[in-house]
Amino acid sequence: MPEQTEKLLHFTEEVVRNAAQQSEQMKKELEEARAAALAEAKIEAKDAARAYYDKEAARIRAESGREVSRHLMESKRQIYLRRKEITQEVFQKVCERIASFTASEKYYAHVEEMFRHAMELLPGAKSVTVQLRAEDMAFAPKLAAALAPVQVECQKGSFSLGGFIVHSSQLGLRVDCSFDNRLEELAGHFAESFGLSLSDDLSEM
Numbered sequence: 024m025p026e027q028t029e030k031l032l033h034f035t036e037e038v039v040r041n042a043a044q045q046s047e048q049m050k051k052e053l054e055e056a057r058a059a060a061l062a063e064a065k066i067e068a069k070d071a072a073r074a075y076y077d078k079e080a081a082r083i084r085a086e087s088g089r090e091v092s093r094h095l096m097e098s099k100r101q102i103y104l105r106r107k108e109i110t111q112e113v114f115q116k117v118c119e120r121i122a123s124f125t126a127s128e129k130y131y132a133h134v135e136e137m138f139r140h141a142m143e144l145l146p147g148a149k150s151v152t153v154q155l156r157a158e159d160m161a162f163a164p165k166l167a168a169a170l171a172p173v174q175v176e177c178q179k180g181s182f183s184l185g186g187f188i189v190h191s192s193q194l195g196l197r198v199d200c201s202f203d204n205r206l207e208e209l210a211g212h213f214a215e216s217f218g219l220s221l222s223d224d225l226s227e228m
Contacts, residue, residue, distance in 0.1 A: 117206065117209070118184065121185060121202055124185075125158075125184070131162055134166070135166065137186065138153075138166060138187065139170075142173065144198050145196055145198065148173060148191040149173065150173065150193065151173060151190065151191050152190045153177045153178070153188070154177075154188040154190075155179065155180060156183055156201075159185065160179060180201065183203060184201065184206060185202040186201040187200050187201060188200065188201055
């Protein structure tokens with residue numbers, strides 16, 4: 024009887040030991056499986072987060088790009104309108120200054136001086152036709168006398184700000200010294216330089 028009890032006890036201990044070993048092995052395998060599953064889940068979560076981030080970043084970039092484009096176009100429109108206003112203001116003041124000058128006593132002397140310079144561009148001309156604005160036709164006799172012996176025929180021109188246009192049919196040459204022409208040239212240079220300045224400003228926005 025004691026012998027059977029001892030055998031039973033030994034058998035029980037063996038079973039318990041085997042069970043413990045199996046339990047430990049299963050626990051180890053379970054931990055490994057858990058660690059592998061967790062690692063895979065982390066990778067999937069990281070990939071999902073990266074994909075979401077890339078998608079959202081692309082959406083935000085596109086949205087920001089559209090917003091920047093809208094603001095840029097609006098800025099260009101505002102600058103264009105302001106440039107027109109400034110140009111009009113500048114040339115209004117220029118026209119006022121010209122009108123004030125042509126009404127002064129210095130104007131005729133300036134016209135005569137310009138006339139002499141213009142004639143240097145028409146060397147050998149024996150006669151010329153001079154166009155004046157309607158308000159300046161009274162200068163015709165004095166200009167003719169100033170350029171003698173060159174024959175001067177004065178006509179009313181289509182410009183309005185002042186100055187003159189002189190033409191030599193003998194030489195086939197024409198010299199435009201009208202203030203209208205000078206202002207038009209000034210407008211071109213002003214628009215060019217002002218436009219370049221605005222372009223530089225916009226490129227920095």
